[in-house]
Amino acid sequence: MLLCKVSAIALNPADWNMFDFSAIEGSVGGNDFAGEVVQVGDGTDTTGRFKIGDRIFGMIFGLNPSDTNWMSYEEASSFGMAIGACRAALYQVLRLPMPDQPTLKPLYVLISGGATATGTVAIQLLKESGLLPIATCSPENSQMLKDLGAIATFDYRSPTCGMEIRNFTNNELTRVFDCVTEAETMRMCYEAIGTRGGSYVALDPVATHVQYTRRDVVADWVMGYSLFGNPVNLQGPCGRPAMAGDRQFAKIWFTIAEDLIREERLKPHPIEIRPGGLTSIADGIEHLRKGQVMARKLVYPLV
Known part of the structure; x- marks a missing residue:
């Protein structure tokens, strides 16, 4: 396997088709890419064909149900x-x-x-x-x-x-x-x-x-x-x-x-996502202080 820093992606008809009919929760879409090699995995290449810094293009299995990011x-x-x-x-x-x-x-x-x-x-x-x-x-x-x-x-x-x-x-x-x-x-x-x-x-x-x-x-x-x-x-x-x-x-x-x-043997605590980012955190702290948060963890997306 190669770890690449992706610089550009291209779309294909397969992308909308997969999103509409085969999307798997937690998987990442996309197939065509180009970028730069940042790491070469052990046993990937015994001939020295790939090295860090190489500019490459390739394809991946987008929305692969066997390769999902199971946690947000x-x-x-x-x-x-x-x-x-x-x-x-x-x-x-x-x-x-x-x-x-x-x-x-x-x-x-x-x-x-x-x-x-x-x-x-x-x-x-x-x-x-x-x-x-x-x-x-x-x-x-x-x-x-x-x-x-x-x-x-x-x-x-x-x-x-x-x-x-x-x-x-x-x-x-x-x-x-x-x-x-x-x-x-x-x-x-x-x-x-x-x-x-x-x-x-x-x-x-x-x-x-x-x-x-x-x-x-x-x-x-x-x-x-x-x-x-x-x-x-x-x-x-x-x-x-x-x-x-x-x-x-x-x-x-x-x-x-x-x-x-x-290995998905350790699951996260139930969360409550709250809007407002940093400006809303003071309210959450006050709710914690008053014992108003039970069996869940308050989370504030920042991006």
């Missing part, structure tokens, strides 16, 4: 923070098996706030890791999470939610990832963890008055920005020194996540 820019924009947070919470703090080396001995892992953007990604990653994800959510989001891989869901508004989870897991739950991180969700998670104790990790600083109600549970929280390997110069508990190990782990982790996305 808007959907892709929803992934970054969630994948970064799951890296730290699931695979560094909780030390769970990675998706590229799934376990043969599955265990339960609770995702509190399963319908959040991070929660839906976490559920899918746990499934790929060979684990048994369970999640809390509102009843209307239950089927969505089960479709993503959750083996069971529980209504977080139920006063017996924690005990219901403990009963379902036969008192064996030892790992919890809290994507909501409120005192009430932490208390519910602590109740769900079995009598052997376990590990609890959250996305924000934890409520200390809940943290020490169980000495057999180790509580921690993640600062996602540490993955860059630089100091996180924020005040209070959010500050972090430079974490070179986090950057090294992130280099490995994002390559694994990229493969999962390419």
Whole structure:
């Protein structure tokens, strides 16, 4: 294969015919092109016929149903923070098996706030890791999470939610990832963890008055920005020194996540596309502040 920078395209009767009768969602149309070679694939040419910088013309299979861009820019924009947070919470703090080396001995892992953007990604990653994800959510989001891989869901508004989870897991739950991180969700998670104790990790600083109600549970929280390997110069508990190990782990982790996305084994969170570009973002931030955005991620196209 050759990677080319396309400088010009030409149209053919086949183009309108394919668009009208054979268009496949996610595929890219067009056949004739001319441009410049920017990369020559391994094994493409053993005679030296092609080299970077060559001016070439050629044809491709336009609207090829086997070569589709299955995800839009808007959907892709929803992934970054969630994948970064799951890296730290699931695979560094909780030390769970990675998706590229799934376990043969599955265990339960609770995702509190399963319908959040991070929660839906976490559920899918746990499934790929060979684990048994369970999640809390509102009843209307239950089927969505089960479709993503959750083996069971529980209504977080139920006063017996924690005990219901403990009963379902036969008192064996030892790992919890809290994507909501409120005192009430932490208390519910602590109740769900079995009598052997376990590990609890959250996305924000934890409520200390809940943290020490169980000495057999180790509580921690993640600062996602540490993955860059630089100091996180924020005040209070959010500050972090430079974490070179986090950057090294992130280099490995994002390559694994990229493969999962390419193979369509990791789906994006449901999105809500809003118009207005940059000028409308302040309204979206206010809606987030007021808790008015549920089970979806706000996306603003800029072009």
